Amino acid sequence: MPKYTKLLNFSKETIREIQRRDNRSCLFCRIGYHCEEFDPNKLDFIIHDIMHFIPKSKMGLGIPENGVEGCRYHHHMLDNGNKGRRSEMLKIMGNYLKSIYPGWNKSKLVYRKYED
Template sequence: MNRRTKALQFSKATMNKIADRDECCIFCKIGYRMDKIDSFQQQILSIAHYINKSQGGLGIEENGVLICQYHHHNLDNGCESLRSEMLGIIEEYLKGFYPGWKLENLKYKKYS
């Protein structure tokens, strides 16, 4: 695995820290767009990148949140306005945990 690929993956330890921090889907926690969710989708949790791996998003705590399958699908496949709204919620959520949180610190830099 090359250096970039490794940097973009969440390690097991990082995934555990994110899961411990968030405890459940951050969107379910605030009751965000719950009208079409079913209990099965709500139980399947995964770590989502704030900045996508395809855009060089690092596999670090400051770039990941725990979300359910339903909200992950909406984040990845919803309309652009829904995605923008969800990313705004994630950004504010992460800033609450990491006061020095900045977008430029979340992307892979080849020569740093």
């Protein structure tokens, strides 16, 4: 396994930090984003993950500035993009992260072996 792989995953400490920051709630559920199917008893809404803004497949780092808490329902919606909502969801995520981290910049979220 390449050494950088660890840098792309959210550590347990980073996950806890993001959960505290996001009040252990889904960013998209909080704003009512396409929650037509919402059911508080459905596992897809109960189980939460940390969602990468820049995905690991694009070398997105596992840092707080690159993640938000989301329920499985919205995480699948983001990752699969099958409803054509990915770009809108990324805009919402980006605006949220910008509101928390002054100077937030997408280029700082990507692993680079050598700095430019």
